[in-house]
Amino acid sequence: MSFLVLDHLKKSFGQTQVVKDFNMSIEKGEFISFLGPSGCGKTTVLRMIAGFESPSDGTITINGKNQNGLKTNQRNIGMVFQAYALFPNMTVFDNVAFGLKVAGMQKSEIETRVKEMLKLIHLEHLADRYPYQMSGGQQQRVALARALAPKPQVLLLDEPLSALDAKIRVSLREEIRQIQRQLGITTVFVTHDQEEALSISDRIVVMNAGRADQIGTPSDIYNRPATRFVASFVGTLNMIEATVADPAANTVHIGENLVTLRESIGALKAGDKLSIALRPEAGSLSESAKGDTSLTGTVASSHFLGSVVRTRIDVGGTLISFDMFNSPDKALPQPGETVTLRFAASDLLLVKE
Template structure:
């Protein structure tokens, strides 16, 4: 049995069902991210694990113990919120110590544990400061230390980095992952930021309208999306419309150009319209580029993104983007230029709803 188990979870607010028959098992020490747009149900699931919301149906267990009858303060869970939620009238030491005091720990136990936690987040030199005297990143690390101080079975993180600037977000997410691995604590992380989820998770749950469209490793989610929604939400993706020419051989037409897919097309017939997915990094216009497939298009735009230059091609009715590394010795294609985009047939994925 999984350490954290969610079985047939449903949640409705009045007539509106926001979570539909959700099932997942999370292993001890695993870092799982719930990824999706606002309103997809990811935070509602987190709040049900914490006990702030009650499932309309289904069962949640931690280490085999049913959590249904337990109030939030009776569950051995640590939670970090988006808005820090530190006590403004308490210094760092007392904020981290709060849960331990409520639990009735002795003064010596509290002092020892707080010292351990502040050392873990590298803020032991700021124990006497108050929240208003600290940066947002420092406050969020204190909130993390407070959640971990009580030695919870499960750590819940509700978009903890969204209020921080970009550079602080990157450094703090790496720090959170390092601490999580060091402690081996089972962690559920909610985010709408795909880069965050891809960079620190063992597995990702991509949520769409109250359902899990796909559950898998970052590699699986990015490279083999199970649905059109996952394909379009995770990473930048070209969606190319094509007509099936010969399903047995995988032959299709993109506009007036023939393309042969790496595998036959199941359950379709000649003349059917399908959607193909192609990542921007899969294509190249270099003459030396490897690839058994190509499409010719006209350059519509070139965008300089620093280390990468992203170019958009018009191919029939589709706009196809591809990336090339910024090389001062290589001039990017210009507007209106006709170029051949080369790629491997295996990189074209058939997207099914």
């Protein structure tokens, strides 16, 4: 039986429906990320789990117990916000201890638990400091310790890293994941940053206009996007418009190139248009590159990005980007040069609307 179940969740504000029939089952100890652009409904789902918002329809069940009629403080949920939300007049120790004091825990037990939490986030030496005396990353770690101190059954993280600079974000997200694994706590993480979601999640929910467009592992989401939105939102992707050549042979025209697809074209007829996706890292210009498919075109531009060189080629009026690792002894492809991009037919993905 799943630990956290969201069953036909809906939420409307007036005439606007922001969450539309959302369904998901989350196992105990899973790390789930809700990924999507602003306004897609991901934070609203999180707030319904927390009890800050009531569903317009549907149920939320945690460990077999319906949560709909429970207040936030009755759900045994820990929450970390984007803006830290620490008490400025309290020390680090008192901030972490706050929930334990409200719960009526004995003073000796509180001290032991707070020390455990500060050791977990490696800030034992800052127990007597106030929030204004700490960096943003340190404050967010304190907020995490405060959320975990009462031993919640579910941890909710609402874009906790977005206010931090890039280097701190990377180190802190890895630390959050390590702590989550160590404690085995069921966690739901909201973010609009695809790299964050891909790097730390067991599964990702890609949300679009109040719905879950796709739920899957990071590998599934990246390599096998189910919809055009997922394909375009997660990672850099070439969207190629092709024309069906022979449905029986599963072939299409891309510019002047005839390409055989691995995926079935289905009920499409010769001359029909379809969308195909290709990741930039899939191709190679090397004549010795492995691959059963190729596209020939003209180099439109080439950009040196440090470890990667990103080149765009014009294939029958369609610009296709591809990436290759920088090599000091190789010259960059030059605009106007005719090149052949080689890749495997399985790298081409049919994209549904």
